Amino acid sequence: MSATMLGNESALLALPVEIIEHLLLFCHPRDVARFSTTCRFSAHIVYPLPIYFFDDPRRSIGPARLAIADPCSYDWKAQLTRRIKAEHDAWTDTVDPELQSTTLETFASTLEEASPIASTSTVPPDSRNLEWLTNVLSKSDILNSLSLSENQFRDRLNACLALPTKDRLDAQTRREQRNRSRCFVYDVRNYTADTLWGPYLPNGEVNWKHVHAIVDVVASNLRELSPEDHIARPPTGFEMTRAFSAPGDFSGRDWAGVLGFDMCASWIIVIYSVGLHSLEASLLIVPYPPHSAFNFSGTDDRPRDATFFTEGFREATHLIELKLRLVPKEHMRIKFPLDDPPTRVHPSYEVLYLCGSITSRGMSIGQDVTVQGYVFMGVDCIPRWRLTSVHEGRPQWCSEGVQIGNVGSAIGVASTWTAIDHGDGDPVGPTWFWKID
Known part of the structure; x- marks a missing residue:
């Protein structure tokens, strides 16, 4: 190192700490991380700075907050270094599956730690976490990489984005992707007692591959509909995954945002089905042969025939x-076959029981069809929504749903539906529902 460089470094470190901190705020986090490695004094200065480049993780909701119950245990510098490395690796043409998995895990944790939207905010401030994440992923193809056959973190990020990155792919590739998702969503073998007949893993955690497939099918189909179809579209994108971004008041016990600003709220549900009758006095109905034809298009240990689609x-x-x-x-008139009532895994999130009425747009539904269910926090601190339709006092169709984003997110809930008794010949299908103002 030259004498001039040493002199410049000494001059910089001779400045008051608050001046150095202010100067560093104009730098890219990558350069700040490099500066922190020059000496012990610079490392001490940089230690608290990540909070200026990213959201304060102590304000996050859900898994991220539970993981840092003790703010003193949060390693700010390590997180900054980890994210900058993930940014570099995402922009590098690497095929190392282990490296990609670590990078995707870092992105998923950054998404989890995004700041919530305060109920008093008329114009909520942007999330630094989501701004950075959006910028990085807009210049990377890591979410479309095929070097990882299955990765829960990648599937979670794709589900939260509602797959806008697929627009980079040609039409044929997009069709093949949707058909792979269809094969997973409509395959009855993916609905068992071990997975509670929903998009879950046997250990009780969310199966983000399943959620990703649900979102892929619904979002892809919605994109192909014309405005004349008058089908509502859910709010999508990372900003819509922030906690409390859905309309309503979250100040009371209603942590999941079931209600609006009064004692009732409206939700929109988009349901997809294969070869079914139109709705008749029930949320969903009886399968036609095409559904069975797909599910018997392969043996028990082989994939279904994608050419069906x-x-x-x-x-x-x-x-x-x-x-x-x-x-x-x-007031609940029904009992779900499994895990009812669910285990309360965290004292801050009580089980919320709900009831509602449904109206159809363009279909005939009986006047006495209601919906009952509850919302609870899962073992991985992801909200679960469990609903069933009731007709003439009898439960008929049930839904197992997962909050796509954080608690009370505007992007809504991805779910699967099937018959309440889960018979061998019963159909399954994807749904997506979200809260409207």
Whole structure:
């Protein structure tokens, strides 16, 4: 190192600490991380700075907050270094699966730690975490990489983005991707008692591959509909995954945002089905042979035949408006077959029981069809929504849903539906529902 460089370094470190901190705020986090390695004094200066480049993780909701219950245990510098390395690796043409998995895990934790939206904010401030994440992923193809056959972190990020990165791919590749998702969503072998008949892993955690497939099918189909179809679109993108971004008041016990600003709220449900009758006095109905034909297109240990979904194949689109309100547990008229009531895994999140009425847009539904269910926090601190339709006092169709983003996120809930008794010949299908103002 030359004498001139040594002199400049000494001059910089001779400045008051607050001046050095202010100067570093104009730098890219990557350069700040490099500066922290020059000496012990610079490392001490940089230690608290990540909070200026990213959201304060102590304000996050859900898994991230539970993981840092003790703020003193959060290693700010290590997180900054980890994210800058992930940024570099995402922009590098690497095929190392282990390296990619670590990078995707870093991105997923950054998404989790995004700041929530305060209920008093008329114009909520942008999330630094999400700004950085959006910028990095817009210049990377890591979410489209095929070097990882399955990766829960990648599937979670793709589900939260609602797959806009697929627009980089040609039409044929997009069709093949959607058909792979269809094969997973409509395969009845993916719905068992071990997975509670929903998008879960046997250990009780969310199966983000399943959620990703649900979002892929619904989002891809919605994109192909014309405005004249008058089918509502869910709010998508990373900003819509922030905690409390859905309309409503989250100040009371309603941590999941079931209600609006009054004692009731409206939700929109988009339901897709394969070869089914139109709705008849029930949330969903009886399968036609095409559904069975797909599920018997391969042996028990082989993939289903993807050619079932030809280029002209279309699911039936059902749009339902659901009005929900919270009710005491004693008002529940039905009991779910499994895990009822669910285990309360965290004292801050009580089980919320709800009831509602449904109205259809373009379909005939009986006047006495209602919906009952509850919202609870899962073992991985991801909210679960469990609903069932009730007709003439009898439960008929049930839904197992996962909050796509954080608690109370505007992007809504991805779920699967099936018959309440889960019979061998019963159909399954994807749904997506979200709260409207």
